[in-house]
Amino acid sequence: MAESGLSARRSAVYLLDQVLGEGRLMAECLSAGSLDRLAPEDRARAQRLALQTLRGLERADRLLQKHLRKNPPLMVRNALRLGTVELCQGEAAHGVVNAMVQIVGAHKRHGQLKGMVNAVLRKIAADGPEAWTRLRVPRLPKWLRGSLVSAWGAKAVAAMETAHFAGAPLDITGKPGADLTALGGEVVPTGSLRLATPGQVTALPGYAAGDWWIQDAAAALPASLLAVQPGERVLDLCAAPGGKTLQLAAAGAEVVAVDSSEQRLKRLHENLTRTGLKADVRVGDALKQSGRYDALLLDAPCSATGTIRRHPDLPHAKDGSEFAALIGLQAEMLAHAWTLLRPGGRMVFCTCSLLPDEGEVQVEEALAAHDDMQADRAALLRPGIDPNWITDEGGLRLRPDYWSSRGGMDGFYMAVLRKVGSAQSPRIDKKLS
Numbered sequence: 001m002a003e004s005g006l007s008a009r010r011s012a013v014y015l016l017d018q019v020l021g022e023g024r025l026m027a028e029c030l031s032a033g034s035l036d037r038l039a040p041e042d043r044a045r046a047q048r049l050a051l052q053t054l055r056g057l058e059r060a061d062r063l064l065q066k067h068l069r070k071n072p073p074l075m076v077r078n079a080l081r082l083g084t085v086e087l088c089q090g091e092a093a094h095g096v097v098n099a100m101v102q103i104v105g106a107h108k109r110h111g112q113l114k115g116m117v118n119a120v121l122r123k124i125a126a127d128g129p130e131a132w133t134r135l136r137v138p139r140l141p142k143w144l145r146g147s148l149v150s151a152w153g154a155k156a157v158a159a160m161e162t163a164h165f166a167g168a169p170l171d172i173t174g175k176p177g178a179d180l181t182a183l184g185g186e187v188v189p190t191g192s193l194r195l196a197t198p199g200q201v202t203a204l205p206g207y208a209a210g211d212w213w214i215q216d217a218a219a220a221l222p223a224s225l226l227a228v229q230p231g232e233r234v235l236d237l238c239a240a241p242g243g244k245t246l247q248l249a250a251a252g253a254e255v256v257a258v259d260s261s262e263q264r265l266k267r268l269h270e271n272l273t274r275t276g277l278k279a280d281v282r283v284g285d286a287l288k289q290s291g292r293y294d295a296l297l298l299d300a301p302c303s304a305t306g307t308i309r310r311h312p313d314l315p316h317a318k319d320g321s322e323f324a325a326l327i328g329l330q331a332e333m334l335a336h337a338w339t340l341l342r343p344g345g346r347m348v349f350c351t352c353s354l355l356p357d358e359g360e361v362q363v364e365e366a367l368a369a370h371d372d373m374q375a376d377r378a379a380l381l382r383p384g385i386d387p388n389w390i391t392d393e394g395g396l397r398l399r400p401d402y403w404s405s406r407g408g409m410d411g412f413y414m415a416v417l418r419k420v421g422s423a424q425s426p427r428i429d430k431k432l433s
């Protein structure tokens with residue numbers, strides 16, 4: 001077996017240990033440099049293997065249960081889970097079994113379990129792939145599933161789980177005027193370009209020239225809905241890593257982009273350099289900003305439950321305990337952001353969440369608290385947006401099970417909120433139609 005395949009698999013087991021044992025997100029492990037010593041292809045492979053295993057974890061555990069008399073230590077269980085997922089997804093048995101035996105065999109404390117790993121994975125290789133296809137689509141953990149079923153119903157949540165299990169294609173937002181035809185792919189109804197099997201992103205045509213950036217089709221909508229005009233002064237609050245900042249800058253706005261994370265802002269700087277776009281980037285707290293803006297985009301920190309297709313580690317690493325604090329912070333940010341908008345200006349509030357408390361409820365409460373705030377429904381009626389996605393309070397609800405036949409979309413909530421100017425009567429209709 002090639003040494004590089006072994007390194008990628010060993011690192012995938014390490015990532016699984018971190019997510020399932022330490023409750024760490026994969027993104028945290030990666031930005032802490034956990035895989036930096038690997039070659040780029042191995043790093044990509046390790047991530048892909050860990051993500052595949054997390055998506056299929058419930059199925060892998062079901063199959064392994066039959067062959068295990070007692071629960072092995074976590075590291076060994078994770079090697080078995082990875083091996084099971086690879087075997088059931090068509091990888092050649094000898095390579096997978098040998099690799100897992102070597103990985104466990106080299107472990108200081110658990111090395112003696114390599115014989116058991118060999119025996120179990122051989123059994124899985126024999127009967128696993130066929131049994132795999134008969135198992136149900138993996139479910140979300142109870143702590144999250146319960147809230148989602150209350151919000152959207154059991155049928156919708158089952159459809160979301162199918163979307164999570166399928167994973168996500170690569171969506172691209174192009175710079176206005178850039179020719180993206182060399183990339184191939186399909187243009188989705190809202191205008192993003194979708195690639196089903198992209199390969200290495202940095203090697204794709206136009207990447208180095210900065211003609212486009214990666215951004216889920218749903219995530220591309222908030223900045224489009226803000227519809228900024230050249231020369232407008234726009235505040236992008238909670239901006240990093242900056243997909244939306246790039247869209248606002250590309251539309252010709254004078255963008256101030258603020259985020260509290262210096263680390264995440266490095267990616268925003270890299271993206272601006274690569275695309276040749278300009279923004280005034282500031283490290284800072286959204287709650288401490290001052291000034292007056294024509295338009296504002298608030299992409300508030302949230303549970304990120306809308307991104308599970310791409311981040312299947314999230315439901316395993318989290319338990320929902322920090323959601324209440326995030327919901328409080330979102331409300332504070334929304335209220336403070338409102339003070340930074342000139343009369344007649346507009347703001348897009350958005351979160352990549354599936355929880356109404358981080359979307360619909362925030363906007364409903366903000367509308368009740370501000371006499372000068374109106375939800376602009378007309379601004380949501382754009383090509384590709386299904387009017388059924390518009391919510392009672394006048395926002396837009398996007399879910400991973402929408403567009404199921406063309407590869408889905410991230411879960412998102414967004415609303416366009418207009419600040420009624422002095423010339424307009426403040427409370428004629430809270431929901432513009």
Ligand SMILES: C[S@@+](CC[C@H](N)C(=O)[O-])C[C@H]1O[C@@H](n2cnc3c(N)ncnc32)[C@H](O)[C@@H]1O
Nearest residue numbers: 238239240241242243244259260261285286299
């Ligand atoms: C959903 S992400 C933003 C994604 C970004 N708008 C984009 O399109 O790439 C939320 C961001 O909020 C930032 N954040 C969290 N608390 C903050 C605060 N108090 N002030 C400013 N930014 C904050 C996080 O660092 C994170 O980058």
